[in-house]
């Protein structure tokens with residue numbers, strides 16, 4: 001357990017938590033996370049920018065912190081050149097490795113996302129997201145997601161070099177969120193190009209990022225205004241627009257930002273989790289057999305995947321506005337803190353034999369992959385549905401699918417806030433292998449195939 005005083009002296013370069021900011025964390029975060037778990041729950045770490053940040057790792061403490069309103073998101077000032085310059089809806093969209101590049105915010109300057117708000121202001125905007133992503137609305141989506149997944153998977157039969165991230169996970173998640181929000185097919189090709197830039201801002205010049213952001217925001221603003229004039233389409237944008245009509249004081253910028261971040265994060269993080277899930281199953285053909293036979297309920301499988309290979313290892317950064325007591329330590333006032341979902345999801349005090357991937361375990365739904373408390377992911381139900389359908393549909397059509405790359409040279413994309421396989425070259429039914437892309441060129445955003 002670390003001691004904790006603010007301001008803290010620079011921590012030594014050997015501090016164990018520093019490893020979360022290195023590229024090897026992307027390839028395999030578990031040795032680092034397990035090491036932190038074993039050492040204690042509170043860890044002071046020097047961020048590559050030189051700032052001192054704190055990591056909370058034990059399940060019980062991560063849970064209490066997620067519910068604790070003294071840990072503020074609105075008090076967290078962005079720091080140029082760090083991940084924290086990228087306030088995101090899900091903590092996945094800051095794609096630059098920590099300490100490298102500058103990830104631009106999902107929302108542009110002057111606009112704020114839900115994960116930069118607290119209290120009544122947050123609740124007021126969050127209600128709109130809740131309307132678009134309600135359980136009822138998501139249930140109605142199932143048949144459409146199944147049709148979409150099946151259609152994309154069938155097209156793979158004629159693709160020579162299949163990359164299941166680029167050709168399946170990415171287009172499926174992009175179209176699913178567009179269908180959920182009700183974005184017209186004629187605008188999707190252009191939205192798709194913009195989304196791929198905005199999801200990887202560090203890879204593009206600033207003026208291009210600004211151009212695409214303006215284009216997406218103009219389209220979403222137009223869709224919202226149209227639904228306010230002509231309500232009744234009963235899609236996600238319609239539900240947001242109607243909830244906004246009931247609260248007209250809410251600024252258009254904030255509502256557009258909400259829709260923008262739903263579009264970008266839903267298509268990004270869900271695609272990453274589908275890729276992670278496909279990989280886990282491709283490496284375990286016996287589970288594919290169980291799934292195809294109907295002996296493995298897809299929802300249990302998905303929740304165990306979310307627990308075992310948490311796609312967003314850390315929360316968005318929070319700031320302690322007071323001393324916050326944890327089980328065996330105190331987070332000092334002023335501390336900047338990341339809550340570690342990945343370690344909580346492998347905490348032996350919560351999950352028996354946590355390193356084992358066992359979709360038949362009784363605690364599959366006790367994970368924190370979607371967070372908890374006021375900022376609990378409102379897209380969780382949609383994401384679970386989509387991952388379930390993605391895995392079931394692909395393996396129903398291609399039960400003998402095989403992964404073709406070498407695990408030792410596999411490309412992982414993301415940062416300590418998010419990780420996912422960059423490509424999944426696979427043999428489905430006689431399709432040829434693809435060349436594995438070089439590091440950093442993997443398809444982390446929607447690819448051209450998404451608009452097929």
Ligand code: HEM
Pocket residue numbers: 089090091114115126129133177261262263265266267269270273311312314315316317368369370371372374375376377378379380382383
């Ligand atoms: C596997 C997929 C997903 C994962 C693992 C995930 C994870 C998370 C997590 C952990 C948070 C809370 C972060 C924190 O408290 O610091 C969050 C928040 C959020 N997520 Fe997701 N998410 C996923 C899919 C989605 C989808 C599909 C949508 C929208 C359609 C979405 C929209 C949001 C929004 C709007 C927030 C902010 C909520 C708030 O601040 O009140 N997410 N997500």
